[in-house]
Amino acid sequence: MPEDGLEVIEPQAVQVAFNGRGLALLPLKVRQIPSFARAARPVSGAIESLLNGKSGGIGVEQALTLLADYGEAIIEAVSIASGVARDELEESTPDQLIALAAAVIRVNADFFGRRLIPALTAAATGATPDGAGQTP
Numbered sequence: 431m432p433e434d435g436l437e438v439i440e441p442q443a444v445q446v447a448f449n450g451r452g453l454a455l456l457p458l459k460v461r462q463i464p465s466f467a468r469a470a471r472p473v474s475g476a477i478e479s480l481l482n483g484k485s486g487g488i489g490v491e492q493a494l495t496l497l498a499d500y501g502e503a504i505i506e507a508v509s510i511a512s513g514v515a516r517d518e519l520e521e522s523t524p525d526q527l528i529a530l531a532a533a534v535i536r537v538n539a540d541f542f543g544r545r546l547i548p549a550l551t552a553a554a555t556g557a558t559p560d561g562a563g564q565t566p
């Protein structure tokens with residue numbers, strides 16, 4: 431236990447079913463982030479541009495375009511984040527891949543959206559992540 435008496439809260443795994451078995455997904459580890467980011471970068475930009483200004487999500491045509499243009503990157507990113515072998519993902523059905531990808535996003539959304547981006551912004555501006563930076 432730390433000297434201040436506060437215990438570190440361990441992130442809770444998200445349980446998902448994949449290919450007839452249960453998987454426990456945890457947030458990415460530091461060692462996974464570079465390869466995950468390289469695989470996910472083109473996909474995230476494409477999804478963001480598709481969703482800009484659309485509250486209803488994407489349609490079948492847009493989903494097929496994403497899979498056609500970025501399917502390899504999606505498979506790679508999901509494999510890295512989930513620990514499921516790439517060849518097993520390639521043999522799964524599209525709905526299984528999409529469900530697993532959604533779970534990966536859900537598990538890591540807190541880290542990317544609420545921790546990483548504010549921390550990087552704070553580092554770049556010299557502020558603290560909560561906005562309580564130094565006064566000039």
